[in-house]
Amino acid sequence: MTTLLAAFDLLLSLTLLGLAVAALTSAEPRRGVILFIAFGLLLALVWARLRAPDLALAEAAIGAGLSGALMLAAARRARRRRSPETAPRPSEEQP
Amino acid sequence: MTIIEILSLVLLGTGAFFFLAGSIGLMRMPDRFTRLHALTKADNVGLGLIVLGLMPLAPDVRDALKLGLIWILVAVAGATGAHLIAKRAVRDDGEDSH
Amino acid sequence: MIAYLLIITLVLMLSIVVGLVRVAIGPTPSDRMMAAQLMGTSGIGVILLLAPVVEVSALIDVALIFALLAAVAVAAFTRRRVTESGG
Amino acid sequence: MIATQLLYVGCGILLLILGLWSFLVHPPLLRKLIAINVMGAGVFHILVAIAYRGIDTPPDPVPHALVLTGIVVAVSATALALAFGQRLDRDDDR
Numbered sequence: 001m002t003t004l005l006a007a008f009d010l011l012l013s014l015t016l017l018g019l020a021v022a023a024l025t026s027a028e029p030r031r032g033v034i035l036f037i038a039f040g041l042l043l044a045l046v047w048a049r050l051r052a053p054d055l056a057l058a059e060a061a062i063g064a065g066l067s068g069a070l071m072l073a074a075a076r077r078a079r080r081r082r083s084p085e086t087a088p089r090p091s092e093e094q095p
Numbered sequence: 096m097t098i099i100e101i102l103s104l105v106l107l108g109t110g111a112f113f114f115l116a117g118s119i120g121l122m123r124m125p126d127r128f129t130r131l132h133a134l135t136k137a138d139n140v141g142l143g144l145i146v147l148g149l150m151p152l153a154p155d156v157r158d159a160l161k162l163g164l165i166w167i168l169v170a171v172a173g174a175t176g177a178h179l180i181a182k183r184a185v186r187d188d189g190e191d192s193h
Numbered sequence: 194m195i196a197y198l199l200i201i202t203l204v205l206m207l208s209i210v211v212g213l214v215r216v217a218i219g220p221t222p223s224d225r226m227m228a229a230q231l232m233g234t235s236g237i238g239v240i241l242l243l244a245p246v247v248e249v250s251a252l253i254d255v256a257l258i259f260a261l262l263a264a265v266a267v268a269a270f271t272r273r274r275v276t277e278s279g280g
Numbered sequence: 281m282i283a284t285q286l287l288y289v290g291c292g293i294l295l296l297i298l299g300l301w302s303f304l305v306h307p308p309l310l311r312k313l314i315a316i317n318v319m320g321a322g323v324f325h326i327l328v329a330i331a332y333r334g335i336d337t338p339p340d341p342v343p344h345a346l347v348l349t350g351i352v353v354a355v356s357a358t359a360l361a362l363a364f365g366q367r368l369d370r371d372d373d374r
Binding site: 100 | 194197198204205207208211212214215221223224226227228230234235237238241242245250253254256260263264268
């Protein structure tokens with residue numbers, strides 16, 4: 001059982017670090033924000049595993065939810081400002 | 096090990112199998128609609144079976160009812176989300192057009 | 194019993210990793226949204242399975258918040274796109 | 281228990297370093313904000329890992345209170361920075 005728990009811890013940590021790297025290195029603003037929201041949800045998972053349900057609740061509701069929504073709005077504004085007179089739907093979603 | 100525990104083990108195992116099948120489908124299916132099909136199986140059936148398997152292990156009735164509420168919420172959200180995603184993909188508007 | 198629950202949890206973590214890979218490689222925004230939905234559902238499953246393992250029954254409330262947040266998130270993403278494509 | 285604490289503290293330190301690197305390297309405001317938030321998450325991660333006392337004993341409540349306050353302050357600071365950024369953009373356009 002200890003081995004299984006250790007495997008779970010290791011997988012969780014590696015996924016969290018991978019998600020952080022992906023969020024920090026994505027150049028397109030909206031994809032970075034979506035990855036950051038996913039990072040916050042995984043962080044809440046870690047804190048649930050470390051017996052801190054209050055922190056997991058706060059992180060999921062305001063850390064990922066509220067600040068993610070604020071950043072999404074900011075990313076949309078930045079995109080509209082960068083190309084106001086070109087196509088109304090700029091297709092910068094090429095991976 | 097009682098009969099209830101064995102039943103819950105079987106239900107949990109089946110739920111995990113559905114999650115595994117859904118994620119394999121999300122990885123290997125050729126286009127958006129088949130991937131959506133695989134995803135909804137993992138969402139609704141997988142989580143439903145896991146909730147059913149956890150219900151007998153819950154400490155009291157209130158927690159078991161909360162588990163059921165979670166499943167209902169996820170099912171409603173999953174159905175709505177899948178419908179919206181599929182509608183966008185059918186219309187092929189916006190950045191989906193490639 | 195606890196060991197069995199942990200094995201199921203590991204399978205669900207695997208499904209989260211698959212969702213992460215899908216979010217990273219795309220190729221379309223629909224795929225990213227689907228993968229995010231899979232990650233949210235698997236996260237709810239992991240939290241529900243962790244509740245008996247670490248013996249904190251308050252984790253069920255955390256899963257409830259996750260479920261609400263997932264519903265709001267999908268609605269928010271799609272609404273944003275509809276208004277944008279309308280003008 | 282010590283091994284678990286070490287694993288999660290190491291993960292927190294790595295998150296802190298990653299966030300700091302990204303904050304120093306990438307110029308856009310939104311990316312700097314995400315980097316600062318990841319740095320804060322690393323600090324919270326270290327504090328929660330220090331508070332952990334094993335799978336069957338209740339954890340230390342004091343770091344939990346600190347982290348709860350920290351989450352709220354981080355969200356407020358993010359909102360303030362986004363408002364400042366919007367105001368700066370508008371003044372640039374004029």
